[in-house]
Amino acid sequence: KARGRSASIVKVENVGPSSQEEVLDQSAYANVNAEWVNRKGAWLIHPVLIVAGKILIDTLPGMTQQVSWTLTNTLYIAFSYLVFHYATGIPFDNELHGGAYDDLTLWEQIDEGAQYTPAKKWLITVPIVLFLLSTHFTHYNPILFAINLTALILGLLPKLPQV
Amino acid sequence: MSSAMASTSANLEPLFSFLAQSYTTIENGFNRVPGSAVIARYVRSSHQNDPGRTLLELVLAVFAIWTLLQSRTRADKGDRHFIQFSEKEVDELVNEWTPEPLAEPLSPQEQAELDSIPVIAGAQGPRPRLANTGKTVLNFTGTNFTGLAGNDDIKNKAIETLRKYGLGSCGPPGFYGTVDVHMDLERDLADFLGTESTILYSQGFSTVSSVIPAFAKRGDIVVADRGVNFAIQKGIQISRSTVRWFDHNDLKSLEDVLEGIAKERKKKKAPLTKMFIVTEGIFEKDGQMVDLPKLIELKYKYKYRLILDESISFGSVGRTGRGLTELFNVPVGVDRSAKQSPSHWEPQASQVDMLIGSVANGLASCGGFCAGSKYVVYHQRINSSAFVFSASMPPLLSVSASEGINILRNTPSILSTLQENVRTMRSVLDRLDCITIPSHPASAMFHIHVRSAPNATLHLPGASAGKPSNPNSIVPRDPQQFDIELEERLLQEVVEEALSQGVLITRARRLRAQEMVEARPSIRVAVSAAFSKKECEKAANVIKAALVKVLGKRR
Numbered sequence: 091k092a093r094g095r096s097a098s099i100v101k102v103e104n105v106g107p108s109s110q111e112e113v114l115d116q117s118a119y120a121n122v123n124a125e126w127v128n129r130k131g132a133w134l135i136h137p138v139l140i141v142a143g144k145i146l147i148d149t150l151p152g153m154t155q156q157v158s159w160t161l162t163n164t165l166y167i168a169f170s171y172l173v174f175h176y177a178t179g180i181p182f183d184n185e186l187h188g189g190a191y192d193d194l195t196l197w198e199q200i201d202e203g204a205q206y207t208p209a210k211k212w213l214i215t216v217p218i219v220l221f222l223l224s225t226h227f228t229h230y231n232p233i234l235f236a237i238n239l240t241a242l243i244l245g246l247l248p249k250l251p252q253v
Numbered sequence: 254m255s256s257a258m259a260s261t262s263a264n265l266e267p268l269f270s271f272l273a274q275s276y277t278t279i280e281n282g283f284n285r286v287p288g289s290a291v292i293a294r295y296v297r298s299s300h301q302n303d304p305g306r307t308l309l310e311l312v313l314a315v316f317a318i319w320t321l322l323q324s325r326t327r328a329d330k331g332d333r334h335f336i337q338f339s340e341k342e343v344d345e346l347v348n349e350w351t352p353e354p355l356a357e358p359l360s361p362q363e364q365a366e367l368d369s370i371p372v373i374a375g376a377q378g379p380r381p382r383l384a385n386t387g388k389t390v391l392n393f394t395g396t397n398f399t400g401l402a403g404n405d406d407i408k409n410k411a412i413e414t415l416r417k418y419g420l421g422s423c424g425p426p427g428f429y430g431t432v433d434v435h436m437d438l439e440r441d442l443a444d445f446l447g448t449e450s451t452i453l454y455s456q457g458f459s460t461v462s463s464v465i466p467a468f469a470k471r472g473d474i475v476v477a478d479r480g481v482n483f484a485i486q487k488g489i490q491i492s493r494s495t496v497r498w499f500d501h502n503d504l505k506s507l508e509d510v511l512e513g514i515a516k517e518r519k520k521k522k523a524p525l526t527k528m529f530i531v532t533e534g535i536f537e538k539d540g541q542m543v544d545l546p547k548l549i550e551l552k553y554k555y556k557y558r559l560i561l562d563e564s565i566s567f568g569s570v571g572r573t574g575r576g577l578t579e580l581f582n583v584p585v586g587v588d589r590s591a592k593q594s595p596s597h598w599e600p601q602a603s604q605v606d607m608l609i610g611s612v613a614n615g616l617a618s619c620g621g622f623c624a625g626s627k628y629v630v631y632h633q634r635i636n637s638s639a640f641v642f643s644a645s646m647p648p649l650l651s652v653s654a655s656e657g658i659n660i661l662r663n664t665p666s667i668l669s670t671l672q673e674n675v676r677t678m679r680s681v682l683d684r685l686d687c688i689t690i691p692s693h694p695a696s697a698m699f700h701i702h703v704r705s706a707p708n709a710t711l712h713l714p715g716a717s718a719g720k721p722s723n724p725n726s727i728v729p730r731d732p733q734q735f736d737i738e739l740e741e742r743l744l745q746e747v748v749e750e751a752l753s754q755g756v757l758i759t760r761a762r763r764l765r766a767q768e769m770v771e772a773r774p775s776i777r778v779a780v781s782a783a784f785s786k787k788e789c790e791k792a793a794n795v796i797k798a799a800l801v802k803v804l805g806k807r808r
Contacts, residue, residue, distance in 0.1 A: 188493055189471035205323075206320070207325045211323075215317055218313050218316070
């Protein structure tokens with residue numbers, strides 16, 4: 091493969107189409123895999139899932155607010171990292187694009203690689219707001235605070251615009 | 254000192270009071286804003302006696318607001334090469350623009366090229382009549398190797414079929430366009446070649462450029478010869494597969510490239526993908542012939558599949574015209590001599606996986622075919638673009654091709670006549686030293702190149718001869734140097750001189766700006782079995798005289 095993506099989670103690299111033929115293959119049909127983030131309900135689902143997850147975690151016996159908020163925070167960031175920055179390619183209708191999207195994560199496929207689009211701004215804002223809320227409602231000891239902060243930074247790094 | 258302090262404090266006194274006053278006004282203003290108590294309580298609770306936390310939260314909040322305020326950038330695709338014009342520049346450009354005419358007038362070279370094409374009155378054949386002079390000439394341009402063009406038996410059969418079926422088949426083969434005569438022809442071809450099955454395409458050029466992307470996709474490996482024709486180059490480009498090139502007709506270079514790929518794959522631990530070797534039986538570019546047994550040996554050793562384009566060699570080599578496989582006695586498709594258990598099909602038993610031929614060149618009809626095992630052919634019925642999206646060939650041409658196969662089976666003397674004609678012409682032309690002929694001695698279509706002057710080819714023997722060319726690029730390490738325009742002009746003079754003596758030959762026409770690597774200008778002579786030995790000798794002498802006349806004066 092010509093472009094290998096590095097496996098590091100902190101590296102921000104540019105993985106765009108490398109030849110005219112890839113551009114042609116990508117633009118042949120609309121990319122259904124990346125389009126849904128702009129549709130109705132795709133933004134609301136984030137707070138809904140977070141609230142539902144928090145309630146679920148709160149039901150576990152022996153759960154304190156500190157641990158609950160930490161878990162919500164880290165699980166949200168881990169799950170969104172998996173969906174947006176780890177899995178590459180298109181799970182269905184891949185033949186329409188001839189494998190042109192095989193090396194691109196969902197984040198890079200959204201809005202054809204344009205930066206600072208409304209969907210991307212929303213996706214950057216949600217973990218920040220979640221972190222601020224969780225630090226507000228609890229009294230984190232330094233260890234938990236460090237865990238939350240690290241999770242936030244690792245979750246925000248791949249969302250920075252690629253140079 | 255006290256006076257100094259007193260004076261500084263006197264200077265700073267109004268400043269302090271101003272600061273205290275402004276602080277109280279801000280605080281009052283803040284308290285009057287609704288929701289200020291909430292914010293104050295929030296900050297106090299997050300502060301938790303640690304100013305670091307508040308600072309961090311402030312930084313995050315500022316970052317979030319800054320992100321929200323950024324304007325969006327353009328998508329990846331056009332961004333790198335997009336030049337931002339100002340409104341004025343755009344207006345200027347629009348005012349300056351004049352549309353190009355739909356049909357541009359021809360340049361002098363293009364006009365000369367157009368004028369040089371002779372027009373034939375009447376049907377195509379080995380001895381056509383020119384429209385402008387009315388003379389009959391010997392036609393060495395068409396790929397009518399077996400001489401079946403204009404054959405009377407075939408013509409009668411075609412007329413019968415035309416009365417029975419009409420002209421066209423009116424549809425793609427998968428959608429009501431397959432007629433029983435198509436299936437008959439596919440069966441006839443399969444029997445003739447000894448494969449399990451064949452599939453018919455309606456145009457010879459688009460056959461191979463559709464077979465390759467039907468099997469090779471993005472991520473697969475295709476190892477191709479540097480001298481393959483334009484259709485194969487396009488097929489490889491469409492397939493989006495990873496392509497590695499080996500030197501033209503050089504099986505040692507092929508082995509090196511295959512070794513290199515095997516090593517690379519082992520090093521990177523890449524997953525196993527489909528691997529193909531693509532080459533031609535007789536190359537259309539220069540008439541060389543590939544060493545098929547050695548190629549098959551390599552294919553088995555490194556476990557590749559072989560796509561062999563026999564557009565030129567089907568119908569022109571072999572005892573009955575079956576092509577290279579008959580010449581070298583290689584079984585195609587299923588090896589009937591090997592013992593096979595019926596419960597599983599074993600790729601080792603087949604030798605050439607996909608054999609592509611041209612019914613237009615070999616049997617003087619139209620179209621192409623791909624022969625192979627049952628599974629190879631089944632796959633193409635859905636997955637091959639030219640089969641699914643093109644109309645099938647007219648029934649009368651299928652019947653002509655079937656009849657052509659019958660004739661070839663029953664009169665093997667056609668091929669021996671052809672081979673003798675080729676030998677006659679080559680024996681006359683090989684002796685000239687103003688030209689080079691790179692083609693194989695048995696090839697019915699050979700190319701004549703202008704011999705470049707000896708001091709033009711400066712090969713430093715030690716430095717680059719031993720090093721291999723880069724397999725990623727189609728250009729070899731030391732490409733041939735030639736002056737295209739000069740050689741084309743000289744060859745055109747030769748062609749015109751030969752035409753004035755009654756022999757019709759042609760330069761090889763190329764799409765100059767579109768091929769991946771420029772082909773050397775050449776005269777392409779296609780011998781036919783329809784000529785007698787005397788006619789071939791006469792034609793060869795005419796060509797020789799023309800060559801000597803035009804190229805001899807250069808020295």
